[in-house]
Amino acid sequence: DAKTTQPPSMDCAEGRAANLPCNHSTISGNEYVYWYRQIHSQGPQYIIHGLKNNETNEMASLIITEDRKSSTLILPHATLRDTAVYYCIVNLFSGGGADGLTFGKGTHLIIQP
Amino acid sequence: DSGVTQTPKHLITATGQRVTLRCSPRSGDLSVYWYQQSLDQGLQFLIQYYNGEERAKGNILERFSAQQFPDLHSELNLSSLELGDSALYFCASTRIPGGRTEAFFGQGTRLTVV
Numbered sequence: 001d002a003k004t005t006q007p008p009s010m011d012c013a014e015g016r017a018a019n020l021p022c023n024h025s026t027i028s029g030n031e032y033v034y035w036y037r038q039i040h041s042q043g044p045q046y047i048i049h050g051l052k053n054n055e056t057n058e059m060a061s062l063i064i065t066e067d068r069k070s071s072t073l074i075l076p077h078a079t080l081r082d083t084a085v086y087y088c089i090v091n092l093f094s095g096g097g098a099d100g101l102t103f104g105k106g107t108h109l110i111i112q113p
Numbered sequence: 114d115s116g117v118t119q120t121p122k123h124l125i126t127a128t129g130q131r132v133t134l135r136c137s138p139r140s141g142d143l144s145v146y147w148y149q150q151s152l153d154q155g156l157q158f159l160i161q162y163y164n165g166e167e168r169a170k171g172n173i174l175e176r177f178s179a180q181q182f183p184d185l186h187s188e189l190n191l192s193s194l195e196l197g198d199s200a201l202y203f204c205a206s207t208r209i210p211g212g213r214t215e216a217f218f219g220q221g222t223r224l225t226v227v
Contacts, residue, residue, distance in 0.1 A: 038156075041221070041223075043203050043218030043219050044156070044205075044216075044218045046215035046216065101148070101205075
């Protein structure tokens, strides 16, 4: 699986957009980028995923660079409930070999009131 | 609510003992995954089952075993427990193995070995 690099922590003011970066320079052409988050020891929660194009859903937007070597998760209007550890994962459930998620350390996002 | 149910929520047991953790996947999901999360290791993939068959193994110790039953629920058995086995254990399910689909996680079982 391609590895990812994320900043260990970030702060964001409540109501502002939170932009979480992820580097995945070794990603291959058929690998997807997934984002999950974990709120204080709860089970991880799926946020969004994408391959090449930018994606948006009710929770967030995912911007993937043209060379696919990095991506940014955007929470448009962060609330206190968005405080969590955010994981960027590449090559989730590829169908070959082990299908288990490979979690890194993630980014601890703290929303400040 | 993810639709994945794990029991029990909390478990305290002594070293050397054996415990069983249970997971009921989301309705219609055929694949189940087990993960361990300890303070110093982060989330570690243990094992995956699909429709009753073992599909993939991760960092699972020989003292640990799992199975998936015909009704698709899964059990993770931990034996000869050590203090270092204290952790959160999560179960996740997906509709199919592989593919590009999201995983749904349960709320976990917190195991404390004393």
